[in-house]
Amino acid sequence: MMRRLAILVGLTGLTAGHAAAQDGAAVYKRCAACHLATGAGVPGAFPPLKSNTASLAATPAGRRYLALVVIRGVSGPITIGGKPFRGMMPAQAGLNDAQVAAVLNHVLKGSSAKPFSASEVAGYRAGGTALNSAAVGRLRAGTGAK
Ligand code: HEC
Known part of the structure; x- marks a missing residue:
């Protein structure tokens, strides 16, 4: 009984890991619309998601900003x-933390x-x-990212 439980738990872990890896590309489909x-974006309308996101992800303030952009939205300037x-x-409503x-x-x-x-x-x-989207936008200046 214990052994069967352990196998089950192991299998569930595997499936979850696999799902997470797939999820990134699947979830990105909704981002690709803009x-x-x-991830090249559209000049003047939709920003690129390239070196800007990499430099944001290098600091705690930038990582917080990146997550909140997705969770709360962001608006300019x-x-x-x-x-x-x-x-x-x-x-981006409906996305869980994972x-x-x-x-x-x-x-x-x-x-x-x-x-x-x-x-x-x-x-x-x-x-x-x-925070609303404008407040998230104001966070960006404090991240030090370009
Ligand atoms: C409806 C269009 C739209 C969708 C869908 C969208 N975005 Fe955005 N995104 C924008 C706009 C517009 C901005 C810039 C806001 C501004 O002009 O103030 C932005 C900004 C960003 C930024 C900030 C970049 C920076 O350097 O500050 C990130 C990161 C980002 N989006 C990631 C995503 C991700 C990840 C998704 C999908 C989960 C997504 N976006 C979905 C339109 C969109």
Whole structure:
């Protein structure tokens, strides 16, 4: 009985890990509508998700900003790579902490950024419940990222 339980727990763990890896690309489909499949963005409208996200992910303030952009949305004015953006990204409703982590890790693939975990995202979510998209936008200047 114990042995069967252990096997079951082991299997569940495997499936969960696999699902998380797949989730990043699957969740990113909803981002691609604006940021494009490549993450190149559209000048003046939708920012790129390349070196800007990698440099944001290198600091605690930047990591908090990245998670809250997805959870709470973001609106300008913000400056990204020297270019002004005055758009509005709606909060990506319905994503749980593991899915937010997975989609950010998908965006950061190929960079040297430390991967996001679901529990890291949970902490940012809990501390950001009072922020609207404009307040998230104002956080960007304090991250020191370009
Ligand atoms: C409806 C269009 C839309 C969708 C869908 C969308 N975004 Fe955005 N995103 C934007 C806009 C517009 C901005 C810039 C807001 C501004 O102009 O102030 C932005 C900004 C960002 C930023 C900030 C970049 C920086 O350097 O400050 C990140 C990160 C980001 N989006 C990631 C995502 C991810 C990940 C998803 C999917 C889970 C997603 N976005 C879905 C429109 C969108």
